[in-house]
Amino acid sequence: MDRYGKGLLCALLFALVLPMSGYSHSHSHSHSHSHDHGPVAVSDKNPAILLVTFGTSIPRAQEAFVTIEKQMKAAFPDTEIRWAYTSSIIREKLAKSGTEIDSPELAMARLMEDGYSKVAVQSLHMIPGAEFHEVFVNTKLFEQMIGWRHSFDKVEVSYPLLSSNAAMDAVIHAILTNIVPSERQADEAVVLMGHGTHHPSDAIYFAMMYKAQQADKNMYVGSLSDSPSIEEIRDALVEKGIKKAYLIPLMTVAGDHAINDMASDDEGSWKSVLAEVGIESVPVLKGLAEFDAIVDIWVANMKDIMEELH
Numbered sequence: 001m002d003r004y005g006k007g008l009l010c011a012l013l014f015a016l017v018l019p020m021s022g023y024s025h026s027h028s029h030s031h032s033h034s035h036d037h038g039p040v041a042v043s044d045k046n047p048a049i050l051l052v053t054f055g056t057s058i059p060r061a062q063e064a065f066v067t068i069e070k071q072m073k074a075a076f077p078d079t080e081i082r083w084a085y086t087s088s089i090i091r092e093k094l095a096k097s098g099t100e101i102d103s104p105e106l107a108m109a110r111l112m113e114d115g116y117s118k119v120a121v122q123s124l125h126m127i128p129g130a131e132f133h134e135v136f137v138n139t140k141l142f143e144q145m146i147g148w149r150h151s152f153d154k155v156e157v158s159y160p161l162l163s164s165n166a167a168m169d170a171v172i173h174a175i176l177t178n179i180v181p182s183e184r185q186a187d188e189a190v191v192l193m194g195h196g197t198h199h200p201s202d203a204i205y206f207a208m209m210y211k212a213q214q215a216d217k218n219m220y221v222g223s224l225s226d227s228p229s230i231e232e233i234r235d236a237l238v239e240k241g242i243k244k245a246y247l248i249p250l251m252t253v254a255g256d257h258a259i260n261d262m263a264s265d266d267e268g269s270w271k272s273v274l275a276e277v278g279i280e281s282v283p284v285l286k287g288l289a290e291f292d293a294i295v296d297i298w299v300a301n302m303k304d305i306m307e308e309l310h
Contacts, residue, residue: 008166047118047309048080048111048152049302052104052135053252054125055085057093061253064289069297070122075303080116082107085130107157107277108142117153119310122302124252124289125160129199131152132160156305158298161252161288162204169299172208172215174293179284180246189237189279192260193270196225208250216243221250222270224261230270237279244280247271253287 027291049072056062067082072081084107085091091101097283103109104121111119121139136157143155158210158220162168180190192212205223212219218240219232237245247270250257262270273282 005036015240035163042090046079047120047306048082048105048116049076049306050082050084050107050111050121050139051262052084052086052107052118052121052123052125052139054131055087055090055094055101056146056253056255056257057090058259060285061255061258061287064253064287067292068289068295068298071292071299072122075274075299077183080150082111084263086135090119106246108139111140112145112152115183119152119155120302120305120309121155121157122298122305123160124298125134126194126251126288127199127201127204128160129196129197129201133199137305156308158301161294161297162208167209168204168211169239170297171288172211172219174291174297175248176216177295178291179248179286179288180280181284185244186245187218189242190216190248191230191245191249191270192219192221192248193230194221194223194250195257196223198225198236198291202226212273218242224257230273234279235275237274238277242279247281247283249285251287252289254290255287256289258283258285267294 049064049067051072053065069081069083073079083101084104085094085101086104088103091103094101106118119139119142121135123135125132139157140155143152147152161172175190175192184190192208192214194204194208196202202223202225205221205228209221210229212221220228220236222228222230222233247262249262251258260266260269263281263285265272271283274281289298
């Protein structure tokens with residue numbers, strides 16, 4: 001069975017199992033972004049919003065999600081907003097500490113059970129890679145279900161942050177004007193750490209490197225998993241004689257990768273790789289979603305698809 005078939009089967013199973021399992025609206029969620037799903041007043045004028053992210057188990061990193069929810073609520077004050085994490089590892093880790101977060105599929109099933117007829121799904125990923133496509137396919141499959149008590153009339157899915165030429169330009173500008181510390185000098189580097197992926201959308205990191213260089217000759221974009229690598233960036237900095245670099249995660253949250261792979265003193269971390277050649281690193285341990293200027297881009301995306309739902 002291919003991915004599409006598995007996704008549809010998953011959706012059908014959720015729809016069939018939830019009513020029979022005695023699912024109650026009093027199901028408890030202790031996560032700060034989750035909701036105690038009591039009875040809702042459903043209106044076609046107010047589709048529900050589902051915010052989907054990889055997730056994090058680091059409390060400090062979750063501040064990024066607080067920023068996102070605050071701005072989404074300000075833009076859509078009378079709208080039900082729910083969250084889902086795509087990472088099963090993080091969901092399981094949080095569950096052990098008493099915090100339950102739904103997968104995108106389970107979150108969609110709950111919205112269906114609660115009687116919503118329209119859902120706007122916002123991906124909070126950086127790039128439209130494998131995870132985003134899985135979210136897109138599986139959430140859209142719920143739109144195809146017919147004959148159920150509370151079928152969805154329409155499901156719209158908005159793209160991740162770096163999904164267009166204009167969005168990439170806006171992110172570069174926001175990083176330079178809002179995130180790079182003001183004390184940074186022109187002869188000091190700014191190095192953005194992306195996650196990287198084996199999906200074809202990995203090419204976006206090369207596009208971001210090009211745009212970064214166009215905006216600031218000492219700004220670089222690297223990838224944890226492939227190229228441009230920190231070693232390539234290190235060599236470029238050495239060639240220019242740069243002695244100081246600001247390290248910034250090109251990620252929604254400053255989670256495990258930012259803390260350990262970028263900013264730690266561990267062997268192989270980006271900070272350590274640069275230190276070996278005498279370059280001082282200044283890590284900025286904040287996720288992009290902690291900055292209003294970045295979240296504004298996601299909010300603009302959501303406004304576009306909410307218009308399509310009305």
